């Protein structure tokens with residue numbers, strides 16, 4: 001039996017956060033592995049560790065600090081997740097996506113989601129960034145959808161449309177900002193797996209065949225829940241490693257964290273530029 005989360009529990013978490021802040025965030029930002037540094041730029045920041053929020057799962061992975069940083073970025077009120085929760089940590093899909101539910105109950109209408117991903121498209125190299133134009137919900141196809149269980153009718157419908165998981169207007173904005181800053185922004189499809197093991201060469205050949213450009217262990221459930229509640233989403237992957245299609249190299253978490261240092265300034269420029277225009 002999965003651990004479903006009720007609207008009451010979501011509201012208790014949202015209230016605990018609201019009590020500690022005096023601004024109304026207009027965008028939630030999720031920082032992926034190795035991309036934590038972006039939260040350091042938030043001004044007038046209030047820090048709320050996940051373990052001080054009722055019902056909140058706590059991130060256990062190195063490189064995922066596990067707190068909200070709420071304040072101003074480019075003059076816009078933002079709610080940054082410094083560290084996200086992954087399904088492979090042993091939480092239910094509903095727990096993994098609770099932070100998005102909390103944003104929705106707090107009235108946050110936009111989400112910028114970032115992640116570290118393996119480059120399955122052979123043209124990608126570590127350090128590159130990719131605009132996520134669509135996503136492949138392999139975990140969901142296998143039965144693990146964050147919307148399974150009782151529907152939260154107050155937030156969204158039982159069978160939500162997913163024809164546009166990523167907002168086209170925000171995607172255009174990201175393209176424009178990248179161009180203006182000389183950032184080579186790839187565009188592609190992100191496939192979400194459960195992890196925590198990286199993919200075998202056969203996994204990767206399969207993923208490429210079905211249209212994957214980048215693969216990771218997050219994002220897809222969060223975006224489904226965000227869209228269920230009608231948030232507008234911008235998604236950017238940082239390519240932390242080249243997927244090992246021929247079995248000739250290894251993939252390590254250290255490599256993923258290391259590439260974050262090259263990727264962070266690029267993503268920071270894009271996020272700042274987009275925020276300026278919000």
Ligand code: HPA
Pocket residue numbers: 116117118119198199215216217240241242243251256
């Ligand atoms: N595979 C899955 N998840 C990842 C990878 C990868 O190669 N790199 C960073 N997250």
